[in-house]
Amino acid sequence: MAPTRHDVLTIGQLAERSGLAASALRYYESLGLIHSTRTAGNQRRYPRSALRRIAFVRAAQQVGLSLDEARAALARLPEDRAPSTRQWDAVAAAWQHRIDRQIAELQLMRAKLTGCIGCGCLSLTRCGLYNAADRAGAAGPGARYLLTRDPDTGPEPGPDPDAES
Amino acid sequence: MAPTRHDVLTIGQLAERSGLAASALRYYESLGLIHSTRTAGNQRRYPRSALRRIAFVRAAQQVGLSLDEARAALARLPEDRAPSTRQWDAVAAAWQHRIDRQIAELQLMRAKLTGCIGCGCLSLTRCGLYNAADRAGAAGPGARYLLTRDPDTGPEPGPDPDAES
DNA sequence: CTCCGACTTCAAGCGCGCTTGAAGTCAAGC
């Protein structure tokens, strides 16, 4: 097994083991997410740690980070070794907050859906779903969904702005 | 208030009330998400029900649907009236399943992160996070994360494939 | 030696969800 050393990987091997296309790996490398050395013939050779970095990036994506954010997070971990418990703690804690927020948002959405089953309306001024999609998002975070009469609605001349066609 | 009837909206009014840019509304209309009539001067006039449809679309996006999927879902609801409880039930039930799956995935991710805090490793063969990002996703849904030795690892010659640099 | 497949670079393209810009029209106020 002379030249096929198992401590470095060709891009093809890395692609197979990571489940990513070779083109994606080159793209990741161009973004600085992973790094390689070159052979005499200019071919990439990846350290096995690239697998860990890729795993990290994919996990980051699942948490909702962009590749650029992943790169930033990755920069705070050691290049070629597994992170220490301390280092990992910091990252994991940040991610957990993200995940918790995402879960909370989904649960809120779920609750609003359930409410809408009850009212069956998507009513302009009363329905949580409506207001969520309307301007609540643009107005920043926080639980202001309930009973948020939107500003435009105030000076409305008609009897009930909710009385649609 | 002669020509400014409040039962139809100009694109500017709809933009302001929906929080979307006028260009986005034209885009939505080009996709068939909303519909308008035209004035004698070829300007769009939207029924108030467009607001509900937009709300629906934005909610659909939050649930993770593409605009095309939103259009498909929207096609199953009445064009100009609020949906009946039955109709809304069907949609809401489908969305709830989606949301529940998303929540479950996030919670799984969260659990794996917590596990990694314990092990601090991102170990190649043992770490759930690693395997999650590795091939578990490509292998379809289901809880196969734990103890999934990946196939490539089997015939490995070295002592421990996890022993990186 | 040839052959072949895996590799190289670089530019361009794609899909999604829009935005931007150019060039023109409409409609209300003065």
Added chain:
DNA sequence: GCTTGACTTCAAGCGCGCTTGAAGTCGGAG
């Protein structure tokens, strides 16, 4: 009448995360 601003269409552009294609090189087998 003129000005102004909101509207119109159409094509092109953008940001992200890649993929595809062309044209060329490397490297191991026969």
